[in-house]
Amino acid sequence: MSDRRRSLLRTLADAEGPVSxxxxxxxxxxxxxxxxxxxxALREAGFDIESSADGYVVRTVPDYGGDAIAFGLDAPYAVDYHDxxxxxxxxxxxxxAERATDVLVVAGEQTGGRGRLDRPWSSPAGGVYASLLVRPDRPPAHAPICTLxxxxxVTQTFREAGVDAVIKWPNDVLVAGSERKLAGILTEMEGEADRISWLIVGIGANVDVPAAELPETATSVRVEVDEEPRSGSRPAADGADRRRFCQRMVEEFHALDPDDVLPTWREYAVTLGRxxxxxxxxxVVEGEAVDIEFPGALVVRTDDGDRTVHAGDCEHLRPA
Incomplete structure (x- = not known):
């Protein structure tokens, strides 16, 4: 999307009435x-833009797409959208590699999504699949705090959508209680000795995905808010608005100061105390998860004392 198109969308989104x-x-x-x-061009993309003697005003916005996500996005990211x-x-x-920065890459569908350790990531239609490309002025050792x-x-956005979301260390967002998976996060980076060259935060979130398209261990806003049976395929619930979900998670991320995020992470964490x-x-490190330390290490209390774990696959153990 061109800078001029982005500026036009911003002006129309901010206006309280027609713009001449x-x-x-x-x-x-x-x-x-x-x-x-x-x-x-915006009309061809699905925008209902009314024109009159007073000017242009947007009446309705497409359900999804690059221009739709950019319209009203309160964060300084260019949107690179692909069906x-x-x-x-x-x-x-x-x-x-082209030296871009502050870009939000969004796909309507992913055919080769992946999680940690290159595990396949299910990406059915109706999910929000997005990656933020940024260049933070931080050393490489601080990259995990961006994942947190x-x-x-993402957790705050799910909660705004009506789902009681919680965080499992290091990179999963679950539903409280059932602990079915709502979202996963994959952070990648390239850096020099003292600073990050670029950092990518990839997010896969189950938003408007019907139960029949999800693994048994996963769920979505559509399922949770609409109380859809796992075999059901009803229309999306009001909370399962992919466009608004994508916008809000980007706005929330942009508004956060990573240096101050640990208290909120602890509040949402389902791993601590388990x-x-x-x-x-x-x-293997086994014991009680008791805390999180900057920039994202899990503190596990074992029979041999506290261990600080910087990376690994975490399994919540059921009570004996």
Missing amino acids: GPTLADDLGVSRAAVWKHVE RLPSTNDRARELA AAAVA EVRVDTPGG
């Missing part, structure tokens, strides 16, 4: 004819 052609032309630094072409991609993280890597910040942002088994590169 001359005003849009001045704001964009283009002719009125060019404004008309941009408006026609289908193998992986939004892979596309973000391509953009990082993303987990907080008996866990963590498979780490150095072996």
Whole structure:
């Protein structure tokens, strides 16, 4: 999407009423004819834009898509949208190689989504599959705090949508109680000795996904809010608005200060206070998860004392 199209969308989204052609032309630094072409392109993309003597006003917005996500997005990211991609993280890597930054890559569907350790990630239609490409002024060792910040942002967004979401260390968002999976986060980066060159936060969130399309261990906003039977296929619930969900999780992430995110992460964490088994590169660590330390290490109380785990697969153990 061009900078001018993005500016036009921002102006129309912020306006409380019609915006005249001359005003849009001045704001964009283009002719009125060019404004008309941009408006026609938005109409072709599914926007209902009414024109009158007073100017242009947006009446309805498409359900999903790049322009739809950009319209009203209160965060400074360009939107790179694709109906289908193998992986939004892979596309973000391509953009990082082109020196891009502050880009939100979104796919309507993913055909080759992956999680940690290159495990396949189910990406059925109706989910939100997005990757944020940023260049934070931080050392590489701080990258895990961005994963925690993303987990907080996604959890807050699920809660706004009416789902009681919680966080499982290190990168999963679950439903409280059943602990079915709502979302996963995959953070990748490239860095030098003292700073991150680029960082990609990939998020796969089950939003408007019917129960029949989900694994037994997963759920979605559609299922939870609409109380849809796992064999059902009813229309989406009001909370299962992919466009608004995508916007809100990006806005929440942008508003967070990673240095201040740990208290909120602890509040949402379902891992703390649980008996866990963590498979780490150095072996298995088993005990009670008692805390989280900056930039994202889990503290596990074992029979031999507290262990600080920086990375690993965490399993919640059932009570004996």
